[in-house]
Amino acid sequence: xxxxxxxxxxxxxxxxxxxxxxxxxxxxxxxxxxxxxxxxxxxxxxxxxxxxxxxxxxxxxxxxxxxxxxxxxxxxxxxxxxxxxxxxxxxxxxxxxxxxxxxxxxxxxxxxxxxxxxxxxxxxxxxxxxxxxxxxxxxxxxxxxxxxxxxxxxxxxxxxxxxxxxxxxxxxxxxxxxxxxxxxxxxxxxxxxxxxxxxxxxxxxxxxxxxxxxxxxxxxxxxxxxxxxxxxxxxxxxxxxxxxxxxxxxxxxxxxxxxxxxxxxxxxxxxxxxxxxxxxxxxxxxxxxxxxxxxxxxxxxxxxxxxxxxxxxxxxxxxxxxxxxxxxxxxxxxxxxxxxxxxxxxxxxxxxxxxxxxxxxxxxxxxxxxxxxxxxxxxxxxxxxxxxxxxxxxxxxxxxxxxxxxxxxxxxxxxxxxxxxxxxxxxxxxxxxxxxxxxxxxxxxxxxxxxxxxxxxxxxxxxxxxxxxxxxxxxx
Amino acid sequence: xxxxxxxxxxxxxxxxxxxxxxxxxxxxxxxxxxxxxxxxxxxxxxxxxxxxxxxxxxxxxxxxxxxxxxxxxxxxxxxxxxxxxxxxxxxxxxxxxxxxxxxxxxxxxxxxxxxxxxxxxxxxxx
Numbered sequence: 001x002x003x004x005x006x007x008x009x010x011x012x013x014x015x016x017x018x019x020x021x022x023x024x025x026x027x028x029x030x031x032x033x034x035x036x037x038x039x040x041x042x043x044x045x046x047x048x049x050x051x052x053x054x055x056x057x058x059x060x061x062x063x064x065x066x067x068x069x070x071x072x073x074x075x076x077x078x079x080x081x082x083x084x085x086x087x088x089x090x091x092x093x094x095x096x097x098x099x100x101x102x103x104x105x106x107x108x109x110x111x112x113x114x115x116x117x118x119x120x121x122x123x124x125x126x127x128x129x130x131x132x133x134x135x136x137x138x139x140x141x142x143x144x145x146x147x148x149x150x151x152x153x154x155x156x157x158x159x160x161x162x163x164x165x166x167x168x169x170x171x172x173x174x175x176x177x178x179x180x181x182x183x184x185x186x187x188x189x190x191x192x193x194x195x196x197x198x199x200x201x202x203x204x205x206x207x208x209x210x211x212x213x214x215x216x217x218x219x220x221x222x223x224x225x226x227x228x229x230x231x232x233x234x235x236x237x238x239x240x241x242x243x244x245x246x247x248x249x250x251x252x253x254x255x256x257x258x259x260x261x262x263x264x265x266x267x268x269x270x271x272x273x274x275x276x277x278x279x280x281x282x283x284x285x286x287x288x289x290x291x292x293x294x295x296x297x298x299x300x301x302x303x304x305x306x307x308x309x310x311x312x313x314x315x316x317x318x319x320x321x322x323x324x325x326x327x328x329x330x331x332x333x334x335x336x337x338x339x340x341x342x343x344x345x346x347x348x349x350x351x352x353x354x355x356x357x358x359x360x361x362x363x364x365x366x367x368x369x370x371x372x373x374x375x376x377x378x379x380x381x382x383x384x385x386x387x388x389x390x391x392x393x394x395x396x397x398x399x400x401x402x403x404x405x406x407x408x409x410x411x412x413x414x415x416x417x418x419x420x421x422x423x424x425x426x427x428x429x430x431x432x433x434x435x436x437x438x439x440x441x442x443x444x445x446x447x448x449x450x451x452x453x454x455x456x457x458x459x460x461x462x463x464x465x466x467x468x469x470x471x472x473x474x475x476x
Numbered sequence: 477x478x479x480x481x482x483x484x485x486x487x488x489x490x491x492x493x494x495x496x497x498x499x500x501x502x503x504x505x506x507x508x509x510x511x512x513x514x515x516x517x518x519x520x521x522x523x524x525x526x527x528x529x530x531x532x533x534x535x536x537x538x539x540x541x542x543x544x545x546x547x548x549x550x551x552x553x554x555x556x557x558x559x560x561x562x563x564x565x566x567x568x569x570x571x572x573x574x575x576x577x578x579x580x581x582x583x584x585x586x587x588x589x590x591x592x593x594x595x596x597x598x599x600x601x602x
Binding site: 281284285286287288289291292293294295296297299300303315318319321322325326351352355356358 | 486488489491492493495496499531558559561578579580581582583584585588
């Protein structure tokens with residue numbers, strides 16, 4: 001007690017950071033600290049000696065104002081028990097100096113004062129601590145109002161589910177979505193779960209249980225529901241579990257959307273894609289069959305022809321058709337039908353050339369060395385025909401009947417977006433000097449090479465040292 | 477010399493295959509254009525091998541003919557088709573094909589697989 005000798009204890013009261021008001025059990029005010037006067041906009045003289053509700057009359061425009069009864073009940077409890085009482089958060093508007101009322105929300109505690117030394121158990125006064133929570137409360141209310149407005153605006157099927165009791169609070173849109181008459185709305189989740197497709201119901205229950213187990217877990221439902229008229233709808237449920245701050249129980253809060261249209265579009269899209277794939281496969285089949293028919297016709301013509309020169313011409317024609325056809329075998333290997341991997345394709349073409357030129361029987365090799373380059377289909381066909389002619393020419397002219405040798409096909413990137421195709425042989429046979437023989441014997445072949453090089457936008461270069469070497473340089 | 481059954485509904489392709497086989501010195505017991513016809517002909521004439529297309533006349537499938545030929549008569553097939561991807565893995569196992577060739581056939585491609593199959597099925601003593 002010594003420490004504040006000489007100090008007026010009232011100085012502590014006035015220095016407190018909370019607003020405090022002291023009154024008698026019959027609500028007559030005896031003291032108000034500085035913070036209280038500042039908070040309420042009053043002077044001590046406006047308060048002391050007055051009853052609480054004389055100083056702070058209820059707002060006549062607020063018909064639900066019942067602060068007086070609540071305060072009286074709280075004070076009676078303090079007097080009866082001698083214990084502090086917390087009053088529920090409530091609105092009590094305060095009349096300003098100009099006579100208007102301002103909306104105020106209060107959190108109020110009433111604590112007993114025992115000032116009668118003769119009767120230490122008797123509550124002589126009550127000290128009330130008042131906290132103005134108007135800003136918080138109005139903020140929360142504004143948020144809730146915004147949420148309600150958003151829900152109405154978005155026509156959302158909103159729900160709040162107590163996963164333990166199955167109690168459900170839902171917006172009318174949810175009833176409508178599940179085909180319930182607004183008249184007989186249910187406040188339980190079961191009738192809603194009953195409308196889930198039998199194959200999806202167990203999964204929906206499991207998902208609700210999973211989300212209920214972990215506060216804050218996200219709900220993901222993508223299920224079918226069956227309406228009373230038998231139609232099926234797809235619904236998407238999104239939400240999360242929260243702990244109710246008042247009751248401490250778990251709630252799952254979320255929305256449900258009708259996504260039937262999206263599902264139907266997806267189904268239509270995948271049907272269309274499947275139909276497209278089928279059509280491509282069918283066209284591919286027909287192209288290959290047609291090419292087979294063309295080579296069959298040429299084969300049959302060849303078999304029926306006695307003249308060796310005519311037979312050779314038909315064989316050359318078959319080889320040319322095959323050079324084009326081999327491209328089709330390379331097509332449709334992947335999604336892109338507008339271009340082919342020219343290296344993979346050259347492998348196939350090499351096989352075709354070995355077979356059609358009977359290279360093994362003649363002791364000749366065909367090798368290829370190609371970089372991985374993708375070329376559009378039209379240019380690949382041109383390249384294919386050019387390679388066919390060049391290799392055929394080497395076989396025809398560079399080697400004698402008993403000669404061994406190798407024809408090399410090279411495809412690689414050259415400078416500045418150019419591609420270089422080279423077909424080289426190491427032949428020194430009777431027709432190795434082709435300048436004279438070609439003009440006569442392979443007029444069509446030479447024209448094809450020139451034509452294909454032109455269609456590639458390329459230039460041709462020929463070199464006759466150590467066999468015959470033809471280079472076609474064309475832009476990528 | 478081997479005897480072949482050709483199962484192909486496109487007449488031009490069928491007679492080309494026939495000409496190629498005859499040129500190789502083989503025989504052809506007939507041309508079938510549907511799977512049931514192929515099975516009936518194979519059951520009657522018992523060819524050594526069959527050359528079978530997949531998409532046959534009257535909506536019938538070469539796979540069905542090839543499976544029946546192998547499982548019922550032990551006749552192996554060479555599949556020649558423009559859509560080899562239509563054969564499922566299970567079907568391929570059941571058909572046990574000697575070869576699966578993509579149309580259009582390369583020159584001498586057929587001869588090669590027949591020669592290889594001929595060597596494998598009837599190895600010659602030293």
